[in-house]
Amino acid sequence: MSLTNILLVDDEVPFVETMTRRLNKRGFDILSAHTGQDALDQLSAHRNIEVVILDVKMPGMDGVQTLEEIKRKFPIAEVIMLTGHATVESAIEGMKLGAFDYLMKPCDMEQLVAKVEAAVLRRRSHEEKITKARMKEIASRQA
Ligand SMILES: [Mg+2]
Numbered sequence: 045m046s047l048t049n050i051l052l053v054d055d056e057v058p059f060v061e062t063m064t065r066r067l068n069k070r071g072f073d074i075l076s077a078h079t080g081q082d083a084l085d086q087l088s089a090h091r092n093i094e095v096v097i098l099d100v101k102m103p104g105m106d107g108v109q110t111l112e113e114i115k116r117k118f119p120i121a122e123v124i125m126l127t128g129h130a131t132v133e134s135a136i137e138g139m140k141l142g143a144f145d146y147l148m149k150p151c152d153m154e155q156l157v158a159k160v161e162a163a164v165l166r167r168r169s170h171e172e173k174i175t176k177a178r179m180k181e182i183a184s185r186q187a
Pocket residue numbers: 054055056099100101102
């Protein structure tokens with residue numbers, strides 16, 4: 045999958061560094077954030093981000109609160125929640141709030157890559173539908 049822009053959000057810096065290296069090797073372009081606010085700032089600055097990988101457990105604004113803000117401000121961004129055993133409930137809450145999927149830590153790379161690819165496809169198909177609807181709307185105004 046070409047030119048995929050992913051935002052990885054996790055408060056654990058070494059985790060972010062390791063995952064960034066691994067995902068780079070798989071051909072993904074990774075931006076990173078260590079707080080919910082940082083994630084929202086990155087999404088504002090980089091409109092080409094397609095998928096957000098979001099840690100549930102973060103100090104301050106947690107993953108669920110961050111997800112709510114992402115979905116409010118960037119509704120077509122697809123979000124994959126990362127959770128531990130203790131925070132599975134939050135991941136389920138996230139799914140109800142519009143997250144694409146969730147994954148348990150420690151992350152299985154194959155599973156993560158598969159979920160990211162599926163999320164990218166949904167994002168692109170969603171975007172395509174929006175573009176088509178816009179074009180139809182413009183054409184109907186000109187008729
Ligand atoms: Mg965390």
